Amino acid sequence: MHTEQENDGRRHVPVMLPRVLELLAPALEGRPAVVVDATLGLGGHSAALLAAHPQLTLVGLDRDPQALELAGRRLTAYAGRTHLVHAVYDQIADVLAELGLPRADGILFDLGVSSLQLDADERGFSYSRDSDLDMRMDPTRGPTAAEVLNTYAPGDLVRILREYGEERFATRIVSAVVKRRDKAPFTRSAELVELLYAAVPAASRRTGGHPAKRTFQALRIEVNGELEALRGALPAALGSLSVGGRIVVLAYHSLEDRMVKRELAAGAASRTPVDLPVELPGHGPELRLLTRGAEPATDDEIQDNPRAASVRCRAAERIREVAA
DSSP states (O other): OOOHHHHTTTTOOOTTHHHHHHHHHHHHTTSOEEEEETTOTTSHHHHHHHHHOTTEEEEEEESOHHHHHHHHHHTGGGGGGEEEEEOOGGGHHHHHHHTTOOOEEEEEEEOSOOHHHHHOGGGOOOTTSOOBSOOOSSTTSSOOHHHHHHHSOHHHHHHHHHHHHOOTTHHHHHHHHHHHHHHSOOOBHHHHHHHHHHHSOHHHHHHSSOTTHHHHHHHHHHHHTHHHHHHHHHHHHHHHEEEEEEEEEEEOSHHHHHHHHHHHHHHTSOOSOTTOSSOOTTOSOSEEEOSSSOBOOOHHHHHHOGGGTTOEEEEEEEOSOOOO
């Protein structure tokens, strides 16, 4: 159970907050502007943006109703400038249209599982505490992690562990899962953690981190359709940016980061054929990259906030209208 201190967000430390504020500021400061926090969570980034920009209107999206409730409490002082919406981030364009906001001046994605979800024992995201094998970011819909483990064909489970968890021992793990579920279905996270300890070779456990980390990540991504949603969200977000608007994306594993890198790089590239000596009208880059590659958190921030250890930040500015 959460303490009140946890629930009001004071223990939540937003990842790379100073850098996020710095990257978004030129698109927001000194004028009425609209920013979309596509992954609202407990509202830490949003609160700081609203405090820094008195004319800012914030649109906060989250698929987790509990997150929306807690963030709403945190942002009470800014209620007149906020729209908090129960939605997945691939619905950005639809949400802006419904609110009568034609474009956004800033968009932030803080991908992956939120502090709220990791810290909630009953949600099943953490392999360090026993709980129901749920892992749904929106607990009102979709299959649970237990249902995935108990009902998916072995080949599909192997694919999920390999693609989403980059798990070398996927076949070995799935073989153990199938034998176990034939006797009794999975219901608790501790049952899966125990199986993973037995299935992953001891040498890998000594050097590769916790043996459950990759499998839990893979199940979470499958349960929530995270990569599929991100695949649709990135072009929708870029298409919603005004000229001069900026997007900042915080990614926590290589699958997300590669997707973000490809999308931003494509927007920052010229579409003029390489053998032409001049830029064709309307074929120039639509984006300007604001980070040199993917920026990590600083050592000081990682020390203060261990969850920042794997973050990679990429950002871009729209410099030209979207090509027709």
